[in-house]
Amino acid sequence: MDERREAGTGSNVSINSNKTNDGATPPPPLPRRPKPTSEASSGALQVGAPAQSKPTTAVSSIDIATLSFPDGSRGTFPTTAMRAISTPVPGGARSGYATPNREGLGLSPMGSNELSDSVSVMSFAPTMRPPGDLASLVAGELNKKSRAWNLLRSQSANVPPFESARTETLNNNDTGLAGFEREFDDIPDLTVSQSGEGSITDEDRLALWKAKMKHYMILSSAGKPIWSRHGDLSLINSYMGVVQTIISFYEGAKDPLLGFTAGNARFVILTEGPLYFVAISRLEESDAQLRSQLDALYMQILSTLTLPALRNIFAHRPSTDLRKPLEGTESLLSSLADSFTKGLPSALLGALECLKLRKSQRHTINNAFLKLRSDKLLYGLIVAGGKLVSVIRPRKHSLHPSDLQLIFNMLFESGGIKSGGGENWVPLCLPAFNNRGYLYMYVSFFDGRTDSTEPPQQESPSPPEDEIAIILISPDKESFYELKEMRDKVETCLTKNGTLDIIRNATRAGRPKISDIAPGAQISHFLYKSRANVQFSMSALEPSFTDLTARRRLMSLYHQLHASMHGRHSHLKVLHAVGREAASLAWITPIFELYCVAGPNISRGVMAQGANKIIQWAKREEERLFIIGGGVF
Amino acid sequence: MADSVPKPSSSVKLVLLGEAAVGKSSLVLRFVNNDFQENKEPTIGAAFLTQKCNLPTRTIKFEIWDTAGQERFASLAPMYYRNAQAALVVYDLTKPTSLIKAKHWVAELQRQASPGIVIALVGNKLDLTSDSTGTAEDDGESSAAADSGDSGDARKVSTEEAKTYAEEESLLFFETSAKTGHNVREVFTAIANAIPETSLKSARGPGAGAGGVGAGRNNEEQQRVNLGGPRDPNAKEGCAC
Numbered sequence: 001m002d003e004r005r006e007a008g009t010g011s012n013v014s015i016n017s018n019k020t021n022d023g024a025t026p027p028p029p030l031p032r033r034p035k036p037t038s039e040a041s042s043g044a045l046q047v048g049a050p051a052q053s054k055p056t057t058a059v060s061s062i063d064i065a066t067l068s069f070p071d072g073s074r075g076t077f078p079t080t081a082m083r084a085i086s087t088p089v090p091g092g093a094r095s096g097y098a099t100p101n102r103e104g105l106g107l108s109p110m111g112s113n114e115l116s117d118s119v120s121v122m123s124f125a126p127t128m129r130p131p132g133d134l135a136s137l138v139a140g141e142l143n144k145k146s147r148a149w150n151l152l153r154s155q156s157a158n159v160p161p162f163e164s165a166r167t168e169t170l171n172n173n174d175t176g177l178a179g180f181e182r183e184f185d186d187i188p189d190l191t192v193s194q195s196g197e198g199s200i201t202d203e204d205r206l207a208l209w210k211a212k213m214k215h216y217m218i219l220s221s222a223g224k225p226i227w228s229r230h231g232d233l234s235l236i237n238s239y240m241g242v243v244q245t246i247i248s249f250y251e252g253a254k255d256p257l258l259g260f261t262a263g264n265a266r267f268v269i270l271t272e273g274p275l276y277f278v279a280i281s282r283l284e285e286s287d288a289q290l291r292s293q294l295d296a297l298y299m300q301i302l303s304t305l306t307l308p309a310l311r312n313i314f315a316h317r318p319s320t321d322l323r324k325p326l327e328g329t330e331s332l333l334s335s336l337a338d339s340f341t342k343g344l345p346s347a348l349l350g351a352l353e354c355l356k357l358r359k360s361q362r363h364t365i366n367n368a369f370l371k372l373r374s375d376k377l378l379y380g381l382i383v384a385g386g387k388l389v390s391v392i393r394p395r396k397h398s399l400h401p402s403d404l405q406l407i408f409n410m411l412f413e414s415g416g417i418k419s420g421g422g423e424n425w426v427p428l429c430l431p432a433f434n435n436r437g438y439l440y441m442y443v444s445f446f447d448g449r450t451d452s453t454e455p456p457q458q459e460s461p462s463p464p465e466d467e468i469a470i471i472l473i474s475p476d477k478e479s480f481y482e483l484k485e486m487r488d489k490v491e492t493c494l495t496k497n498g499t500l501d502i503i504r505n506a507t508r509a510g511r512p513k514i515s516d517i518a519p520g521a522q523i524s525h526f527l528y529k530s531r532a533n534v535q536f537s538m539s540a541l542e543p544s545f546t547d548l549t550a551r552r553r554l555m556s557l558y559h560q561l562h563a564s565m566h567g568r569h570s571h572l573k574v575l576h577a578v579g580r581e582a583a584s585l586a587w588i589t590p591i592f593e594l595y596c597v598a599g600p601n602i603s604r605g606v607m608a609q610g611a612n613k614i615i616q617w618a619k620r621e622e623e624r625l626f627i628i629g630g631g632v633f
Numbered sequence: 634m635a636d637s638v639p640k641p642s643s644s645v646k647l648v649l650l651g652e653a654a655v656g657k658s659s660l661v662l663r664f665v666n667n668d669f670q671e672n673k674e675p676t677i678g679a680a681f682l683t684q685k686c687n688l689p690t691r692t693i694k695f696e697i698w699d700t701a702g703q704e705r706f707a708s709l710a711p712m713y714y715r716n717a718q719a720a721l722v723v724y725d726l727t728k729p730t731s732l733i734k735a736k737h738w739v740a741e742l743q744r745q746a747s748p749g750i751v752i753a754l755v756g757n758k759l760d761l762t763s764d765s766t767g768t769a770e771d772d773g774e775s776s777a778a779a780d781s782g783d784s785g786d787a788r789k790v791s792t793e794e795a796k797t798y799a800e801e802e803s804l805l806f807f808e809t810s811a812k813t814g815h816n817v818r819e820v821f822t823a824i825a826n827a828i829p830e831t832s833l834k835s836a837r838g839p840g841a842g843a844g845g846v847g848a849g850r851n852n853e854e855q856q857r858v859n860l861g862g863p864r865d866p867n868a869k870e871g872c873a874c
Binding site for chain 2: 415424426
């Protein structure tokens with residue numbers, strides 16, 4: 001990986017030196033800013049928490065201006081100053097160069113690339129860059145009129161992100177995602193292999209196991225294995241034992257182990273009472289991100305057992321095998337883990353995604369929902385294809401995203417409920433609501449009940465996208481028939497006023513496309529989080545990010561951006577990172593968080609314009625994209 | 634055929650009980666959708682499904698509670714079998730412990746459920762035994778396996794053992810395969826036939842009398858006839874599924 005980066009920089013330098021020969025004064029090499037060694041910075045995400053908290057992304061906020069928005073908020077804003085065309089700080093968001101914020105320089109927000117002669121060009125250059133990079137910036141600026149350069153630029157600016165990773169399959173090893181499409185394959189059982197091919201030995205299985213890029217393990221503090229994403233417990237029992245020994249060694253020293261690195265794998269440990277959760281990742285996620293994933297697994301266990309029950313089990317017999325009480329929920333844990341491994345924007349942002357609907361339509365749905373509400377109801381939700389359509393709730397209570405994540409996982413990611421085909425009545429604990437007791441959840445899929453629609457659903461490859469579910473949650477375990485009646489009434493009402501079809505069409509329409517939002521913008525994908533609503537919107541993954549590896553690559557970039565923005569010691573508002581494969585922009589204000597990704601050659605100005613268009617769109621469509629308030633009773 | 638003639642129809646609440654992973658949901662899926670899924674994920678909580686079953690003289694609308702088999706859901710079971718007119722207690726005939734669990738469920742039902750409840754003991758996964766593999770796929774009649782007993786590879790519970798127990802406890806008894814569909818409809822038809830007329834609350838019209846079969850010994854007679862085979866084709870036709 002590092003070698004390639006060096007090569008990239010090298011070639012870049014040579015191009016630039018040609019240009020500097022054309023007339024510009026070669027910039028004197030500037031002293032390097034004290035920074036993490038290239039080793040540490042390139043491996044920052046594996047190295048761990050301390051490195052993590054530093055900005056791990058190439059920041060070049062040469063010209064950042066503060067803008068006031070119509071809503072009164074202020075945001076900092078990268079302007080079109082220096083062309084960042086040929087600054088392939090290789091490895092994208094991982095090079096670890098940072099530039100101080102230059103807000104105070106009093107540059108005009110736009111058009112500051114017309115540097116006056118009285119100002120030294122060098123004084124505006126990002127002094128933290130290595131000389132080669134610097135040369136490219138300056139040279140690019142001074143030579144941008146050159147015909148050949150323009151030609152080159154016009155071609156290269158349209159390169160989509162991750163193009164090289166897609167085309168250079170040979171080099172896939174460098175991207176670290178080789179074999180990611182096999183990440184979710186099962187490791188064959190020994191019994192199967194004995195009777196079947198007979199060729200798979202324990203060593204082969206272990207090799208398959210080790211090839212996985214992400215592992216999750218749950219074990220009890222007594223060392224009893226509880227769950228592991230990959231490999232049956234007989235295969236990895238000894239590894240569980242090693243993990244337990246390491247963790248308990250530090251526990252004994254009253255200095256709990258939080259994480260460590262071995263090779264290119266990062267180990268993160270979460271201890272919750274009698275349970276140890278371990279995440280092992282080679283996907284370059286930050287400790288905080290991995291820990292929140294482990295926390296979600298813990299929440300899933302609490303959702304099955306409740307906290308008092310979990311405590312009781314271990315208070316009476318610390319050596320209890322928790323597999324028995326958790327029996328049947330392995331698939332829920334696995335589907336949760338897999339959605340993290342695939343990259344789940346809602347988990348990354350801690351926010352919900354809503355179905356885009358007209359305000360009046362959502363209003364109609366909410367009102368029908370509220371009007372037909374059963375007395376026993378606590379929460380009512382309508383969900384389509386994993387996106388929230390409508391929610392009604394008591395005034396005193398709101399729904400926590402982590403609880404909804406568990407529900408969505410149960411409904412849309414694991415087959416336990418969906419495949420049954422009927423209506424479901426599920427006792428579950430929503431830990432963020434109350435981890436001490438059960439609620440009862442009525443679930444019914446609007447499409448799944450009539451038998452006639454069953455066969456076409458099975459034929460279509462992506463049924464979850466079209467499925468509309470109604471979820472009614474009550475504290476009363478006897479309220480099934482009341483909630484069922486409510487469901488039937490709601491369905492009748494929504495069918496009659498046409499909103500069920502509207503939901504269906506909106507679901508089929510999919511996520512917003514960038515070509516509609518910001519025509520001409522070369523941004524390939526974005527995530528927009530409305531901080532006040534704890535909701536997010538994202539552009540369609542089609543066509544570039546549909547396959548597993550491409551999607552993971554995108555999500556990894558978002559994870560890195562997010563980690564850089566939210567590092568403990570980083571006070572960033574805008575971050576523009578250019579890598580060999582993609583350019584990305586993160587922008588955080590009190591109102592929103594925006595993350596967007598474009599091809600590696602897009603200029604900062606174009607990217608900023610695109611980002612602005614997205615922001616304006618989100619502002620304009622806010623009440624369609626997000627559920628504001630919801631139905632309250 | 635019979636569908637066009639209005640017949641008295643009545644709802645029957647039926648609950649499925651049994652150890653985890655014996656195939657309760659698969660039996661229901663076969664009965665309701667005539668479908669089968671390999672490696673079906675465990676039921677969470679309970680699922681509620683309905684399916685009509687047309688008998689010669691009446692229509693039975695089954696309201697099926699397919700419960701999760703895991704131990705932690707056991708405390709919720711009374712909610713499902715309360716007021717139930719029928720119960721399917723399922724075991725896996727490749728797993729002896731599942732029959733023990735089934736016996737516990739039968740005992741609990743006899744103790745706690747409605748007195749007239751019709752209980753069927755069902756040994757599922759017949760496709761895993763060698764005595765069924767050859768025949769189950771083409772026709773359901775000949776493979777009843779009633780006396781071929783314990784000759785199958787994976788079979789661990791002999792037909793004789795389960796059948797004797799079922800007779801002692803006055804239960805309907807079937808061995809089924811949700812995978813091949815063998816005997817699945819027959820179970821539900823037999824239950825529909827075994828529901829006592831008097832317990833059909835919503836039964837309308839006078840014509841319902843003929844098909845009524847009492848509980849107890851009569852059930853077994855009925856069930857034996859089914860097992861023997863000759864009635865099976867009729868039963869299949871009669872069921873609107």
